[in-house]
Amino acid sequence: MRPITKIMLGIIAVGGLLQSVGFGLLLWPSREFTRFYLQQVVWLRPTMIGLTGLVALVFLIMLLVAIFRRSTAQSLILAGEDGDLTLDKSAIENTVAKAVVAQHFAKSVAVAVSIRKKQVARMRIEAFSGNSKDLKAEAKQIEETARQKLQACLGIPVKHVRVHLLPATKVKAKTARVI
Template sequence: MKPITKGLFGLVAICGLLQSIGFGLLLWPSREFTRFYLQQAVWLRPLMIGLTGLVLLVFLIMLLVAIFRRSTANALILAGDDGDLTLDKSAIENTVAKAIVARHFAKSVDVDVSIRKKQVARMRIAAFSGNGKELKQEAKQIEETARQKLQECLGVPVKHVRVQLLPATKVKAKTARVI
């Protein structure tokens, strides 16, 4: 989650918590509102307090997510002796995709990388294999190729790699249009 998103979630959560507390206090028995609620059905007050409690719980969960979830970034920052090197997310994805295509019989390789400032957190790879058999073994080889390429080129660790490999027969055939 990006820092600005976390900040917005935190702001919305604080506003929601304040609103829930204020609304709960408004429903608490007082002389002005007691007559109004006595005229209404007996179930209105517990229902409103229950709904306020539900809203309070939702905004509390949102606040905890905003505080404790780790931030993601759009660029990987590598510190060196000469200065910092910033690599864009799409450049990392392109490097891994080209390495997979070069070493494996795979088509339509799609790489999605989730990065943090100094490491690659998650990588999802989707591809179509020309080899119809032994897809699990080839998926493990593709995973190892992706890890090796990032370690070799960038020297950054990868926490989690998920490979979705389908046989090439599942590729939708493109039909030619004749005009």
């Protein structure tokens, strides 16, 4: 998660907690807080209304995401004349990784796949290239290899492929450990 996202979520969470505490104190019969509230009503009421609006907005967004976000699956189901074929997510990732290693000068290939019921929605490929020149062109070739492999082997469409390619000089050398 990005740091700015963490900061924004933290601010929203603190606002929601303050709003909950303030609302609870308003409902709880406490003379001290009631007296404080009546003295500070000029700024406290708009603050509480604003925090309530923020909490309502957050929960509305959560509800919309829950309703409209397409769900992902852990396996892909391919229907055929002889029956259904179920492919596990790790099998698809392994197939693509082996195809990339076989056709390109790449090391440490890691593939992450996001699956929907009938298609591969997203694929992220991370690898270290032995070729330190023209990484962009090689990334395009790796993307095309991944698309072709899934289309040829499984006959399934891929909506989005993202390739993150680094030169092999960025690989951390494993040092020998003497015991």
